[in-house]
């Protein structure tokens with residue numbers, strides 16, 4: 001493995017493409033209705049829509065007739081109809097109807113690209129690669145689980161995805177978050193890595209301990225916080241990120257890199273109710289009611305963290321664009337592993353438009 005590591009070492013990480021042979025997250029389930037919606041993954045515009053049975057489809061967002069966006073059209077049955085002249089395309093991307101086709105004319109042979117897409121755990125997962133997927137989406141088992149309360153925050157940053165991943169893997173940036181900070185005194189213990197993931201194990205001081213209901217108030221009143229040591233594990237499971245803090249918190253960041261200088265991502269925070277054993281004896285309908293009513297409980301906290309992080313990430317990108325040759329002074333060896341993984345994965349690009 002060391003020879004692979006050495007050959008990829010020299011590439012500028014801020015210019016790396018993505019490995020398209022993974023499942024990326026392009027939308028939340030709730031964003032895709034029977035009105036088509038346009039998304040972009042690594043400079044490829046894609047129209048997402050739900051057919052009459054509720055199944056989600058992903059087609060190239062381009063009408064082959066005059067190159068306008070199909071996502072500005074509408075869904076008719078299982079087809080996507082272009083807004084301009086009303087040509088229709090079926091879920092495989094074939095032209096299925098032209099409203100003014102003369103008796104002696106055949107349907108044009110103008111197939112557009114169809115993408116592999118799955119709806120799972122509240123999100124739309126898309127596989128931009130040309131190959132047949134040999135892996136499954138990362139998935140979020142906590143999404144449906146009755147013991148977990150979810151909060152979702154959307155990250156839109158004008159920066160290369162590497163800045164976001166490095167921010168998420170570098171727990172020494174707790175300094176930035178001050179009163180919003182969920183951890184303190186992070187210390188990197190060790191790192192496990194291979195060509196698909198990097199697991200960085202930190203210890204940290206945390207005030208999060210959801211064993212008594214009052215402890216949730218610590219989120220809102222810093223003066224009530226009592227710190228205790230907890231393991232803090234952060235993992236870059238290419239191309240996404242997962243973190244656990246003690247037993248009570250799990251956070252995912254699901255990535256949708258848009259271009260070399262733009263990244264969208266979904267940050268999903270789960271609070272576990274596992275510690276409240278009495279709750280588990282209640283009827284399922286009531287537990288679902290609790291889960292649904294508490295959805296978004298950490299919204300202010302999560303959005304606040306995102307605003308602070310995005311500001312730093314975008315400043316890094318701007319500084320890079322002004323002085324691409326200026327080097328950073330990095331003390332956290334987890335980031336060396338993270339950059340190595342990005343380079344290895346980006347090198348697997350197959351005929352995919354790179355950012356350069």
Ligand code: FES
Pocket residue numbers: 063064065066067068082083084085086087
């Ligand atoms: S441009 Fe789409 S139907 Fe004419």
Ligand SMILES: [Fe+2]
Pocket residue numbers: 167173177305309
């Ligand atoms: Fe942060």
